Amino acid sequence: MKTITIEGQLRTETGKKATRQLRLQEMVPGVIYGGENEVSFYASAKAFKSLVYTGEFQIAEVSVDGKVYRTILKDLQFDKVSDALNHVDLMELVEDKKVIATLPLKFTGASAGVKAGGKLVLKMKAIKVKTLPKYLKETIEVDITNLELNGNIRVQDVIAPNMEVMNSPRISVASVVMTRQLKQEEAAAPAKGAAAAKKK
DSSP: OOEEEEEEEEOOOOSHHHHHHHHHTTEEEEEEESSSSOEEEEEEHHHHHHHHSOSSOOEEEEEETTEEEEEEEEEEEEOTTTOOEEEEEEEEOOTTSOEEEEEEEEEESOOHHHHTTOEEEEOOSEEEEEEOGGGOOSOEEEEOTTOOTTOEEEGGGOOOTTOEEOSOTTSEEEEEEOOHHHHHHHHHHHHHHHHHHHHO
């Protein structure tokens, strides 16, 4: 599991004035919750970059006041005008406590439908799961080898051991659709057949 380290400082002052002061110093306030205590902290905006600006799922080990918290990203707030990162919410991972996380999907294999001339359409990039921290993983693999032309893989088809998938089971994750060229070829085939029959 990919893990990044963030050096944080305990927040002793809260309120708008203190928050504004932090942001002027290019610091971002954050909160860690889900464990024994809620921890208010701040860290440099740069420290959050690899956690925030990525599509990957990763663990953030946040060091605050001599203690290290293993966390996952739960929520972000950005400034409406400058688009700068304003606030970060992190969930502490507790061994025997289930967490809800959004895990990226990794599609593997070569689809039978694509080999037949269709086009692969990926409808979902990630799914939401509920599981114990020990079962969290960077990606959930989805094998598309047997995905036929006009076929679908749905949420209920995704194999996620030891996880409860939170998305609706009937939602399509990936499908193979007919390309315009293939549709034209199929439309032309019966016409050719009819023409050949007339000649006889």
